[in-house]
Amino acid sequence: MTRENPISRRTTLKLTGAAAATALVAGCSDDGNGNGNGNGDDGVDGIAIDPGTDIRFDGQTAGWEGLEPSSIESEQNPTLVLEEGGEYTIGWTEGDGAFHNIEIRDDGDDVVDDLQTDETDDDEPDDQILEFEASAEMAQYVCEPHETTMVGDLQVE
Template identity: 45%
Template sequence: MTPSSADRRTFLSGVAGALVAASVAGCLNRDDDPDDPEPVVDAAESLEGDTNPAAWRDVDEIVFDGYVGGWVGAEPAAIDRVENPTLVLVAGREYEITWENMDGVHHNIAFWDADHDVVADYSTDGNETIGEVETLEFEATPAMEHYLCEYQQAGQIGAVRVIDT
C-alpha cells in the first residue's frame, strides 16, 4: 500500500466516523421533535399561554399580530408572543379584540361556534395592508368555540374557553 492510499483511507474513515456521530447526535438531540412542537411564526415564542382564569380576571382587551402562519398574542400578558393562544373569556363580559396585519396577506378575525358558524356576526371585514388594524367589540358567549381568520383557517385558529364568574 502506498502512503497516499493509507492517508486517503484514514481521511475517509475519519469523515465516515464524523458523519455517523453527527447523525446519532442529531437523532438524540432533535429540534423537530413532534412531541415538542415549535411555533410556525418567527415572532412567536410559544404555543402555550396562561389559561388560569386568574390571569384573565381583569382582561377586557385582546391584541394580536396577524400572520398567515398564526395569530401571535401581544396583550394581555397571558398570551404575549404565544401563537394561536387559548382565550379565557367570562360569559356575558364585553371585550375588544384588535389585530394588526403583519404580512400583507388578507386576514380577518371571527368567532365560530361548534358548527363552524360565525357567532352573533362577530367578525371583521378583513384587510391585506401591512400595518392596518381592525377592532371587534363582542360579548363572550358559551357558543364561542374558536377564533380564526376565515381566509387562513388552518393556520390562524385558536380555542376559546368561556367560563362563568
C-alpha cells in the same frame, strides 16, 4: 381436546371492536399530542382573560401571535378563557401584509352574532377589532382566509 365455539369467538371480537370504537369517540385515543384532542396543547387549559381586556394579535399567516395582554405576548394561537357575560375586544393591529380578517365561531364553524370583520391587509386603515359579550356558544377566533393556521380556541366559563 376441546374445540372452541367459533360463534362465541366472533362475538368477543365484535364486543372488543365496539369498546375500542367507543373509547375513540370519547376522545380517549392518544394521538401523540398529549390530551387526545389533537390541538397539541398538552392539557393546558388556556390563559384567563379578565373582562374589559383588549386582546390584540399580530396577524401572521402561520398563526395569530399574541401582543396584548402581556399574558398572551408571543404565544401562537393561545387558548383564551373568557368570563361568560364579560365584555371584551379582540382583533389584530399588526400583520404580515397578507389579507386577514377575524371571526368568532361556534362549535359548528358558524360565525356567532355576525362577529366578523372584512378581509384586509395591515396597510389598509380598516379597524380589525371586534367588541363582544362572551357567551357559551363561542368556541374559536379564526382568520377565514387562513382558517387552518390562524385559529385559536375560546373557553367561556
